[in-house]
Amino acid sequence: MSNGLVSNYNDDDAIIVNRGNANILIKYGDRCENLDRCCVRFKSLRQNNIYTLRNLRYIRNCVSPLLGDYLIACTNLGRNVRNLENILGEFKVDIDSKVVEVLEMENLTFGMDSIVTVDHFTKVHRQKSSIDGEAIVWEFKPKWMIRKGENCRNCVLNRFKGRNIPFCYNMVLEHPEMLRKWLAAFSMPPQFFPDMETYLRDSDNVLARVYKTQCNLADSLPSLGELAGENDVSGSLALLMALRDVTCFVRWDPASGIRAKIVDVDMKPKSKWKQWKDQQDVLDVSDIRVCH
Numbered sequence: 001m002s003n004g005l006v007s008n009y010n011d012d013d014a015i016i017v018n019r020g021n022a023n024i025l026i027k028y029g030d031r032c033e034n035l036d037r038c039c040v041r042f043k044s045l046r047q048n049n050i051y052t053l054r055n056l057r058y059i060r061n062c063v064s065p066l067l068g069d070y071l072i073a074c075t076n077l078g079r080n081v082r083n084l085e086n087i088l089g090e091f092k093v094d095i096d097s098k099v100v101e102v103l104e105m106e107n108l109t110f111g112m113d114s115i116v117t118v119d120h121f122t123k124v125h126r127q128k129s130s131i132d133g134e135a136i137v138w139e140f141k142p143k144w145m146i147r148k149g150e151n152c153r154n155c156v157l158n159r160f161k162g163r164n165i166p167f168c169y170n171m172v173l174e175h176p177e178m179l180r181k182w183l184a185a186f187s188m189p190p191q192f193f194p195d196m197e198t199y200l201r202d203s204d205n206v207l208a209r210v211y212k213t214q215c216n217l218a219d220s221l222p223s224l225g226e227l228a229g230e231n232d233v234s235g236s237l238a239l240l241m242a243l244r245d246v247t248c249f250v251r252w253d254p255a256s257g258i259r260a261k262i263v264d265v266d267m268k269p270k271s272k273w274k275q276w277k278d279q280q281d282v283l284d285v286s287d288i289r290v291c292h
């Protein structure tokens, strides 16, 4: 799928700037407008490459039609393995291919000069040095949409996982002014909040889009507690689970306004069905209730 090897970078240039459970984000030297997303999920580079290419097809065919321009654009490139072997070595990936298939994408925190972790789901990146006034990138994981009156899966799970987070993104979408309370301790620029409140009241803001897309899919699907095997995980259910685990980036910039993108829409393996079912069973028998 890549258009040939791209090898115009030096090995020393490649630097890891971020990582998740399965992927690393790499920049090259001082060029940080774009990042390479490289899969390190498997021990074999060849296997990681196969996964990356399958995942890209999945994102283009299944996810992109639902999220449109909100989905971050990515281009497949085949990097010469010599440029990345030190980094792959750190992740104990066996070098069994000459090429590393990566997804090149825009660096959504480009130009930011500091970062605050608000809690497990929320980070604030800041650019104090901007001549037009401070710019902000608000990064968050919306997690599961719940309907009004339902027990909030996000809040209940937070209690189970020992996270003391008094807010969730269902609350923020319903009452955008909650964001002020959530971020109260972080000395945000005063204009950030009224602008975000206006943005979040717009019916097609990024958070509304994620939740609306989840809602449309969830309508016709069984509960996770009813799963009895991989065959019960339909394509739509796997897609719904992917959308329940995405990350959003909202850039607020006095010079250019508000712009939002969604990342991490990876294909969820059907083999996770047992984990999903077990978690759902635990929630179903618990007497913790959090309704907004």
Ligand SMILES: O=P(O)(O)O[C@@H]1[C@@H](OP(=O)(O)O)[C@H](OP(=O)(O)O)[C@H](O)[C@H](OP(=O)(O)O)[C@H]1OP(=O)(O)O
Pocket: 021, 022, 120, 141, 143, 157, 241, 244, 245, 268, 272, 276, 279
């Ligand atoms: O089930 P959840 O809600 O605990 O979600 C898992 C996430 O937990 P968190 O949102 O942090 O509470 C979890 O995030 P963390 O590793 O806890 O940061 C993963 O995103 C996991 O997906 P995967 O196994 O990496 O594909 C996520 O698993 P999936 O359920 O999305 O497959």
Ligand SMILES: Nc1ncnc2c1ncn2[C@@H]1O[C@H](COP(=O)(O)OP(=O)(O)OP(=O)(O)O)[C@@H](O)[C@H]1O
Pocket: 018, 019, 020, 021, 022, 023, 024, 025, 035, 037, 072, 105, 106, 107, 108, 109, 139, 247, 263, 264, 266
């Ligand atoms: N385009 C981007 N620009 C800036 N930062 C990014 C970008 N894409 C991802 N990140 C950051 O890198 C982190 C890890 O990336 P990503 O979520 O793609 O990895 P992952 O292995 O799929 O994560 P997870 O453990 O959630 O499955 C993200 O949580 C986010 O903070």
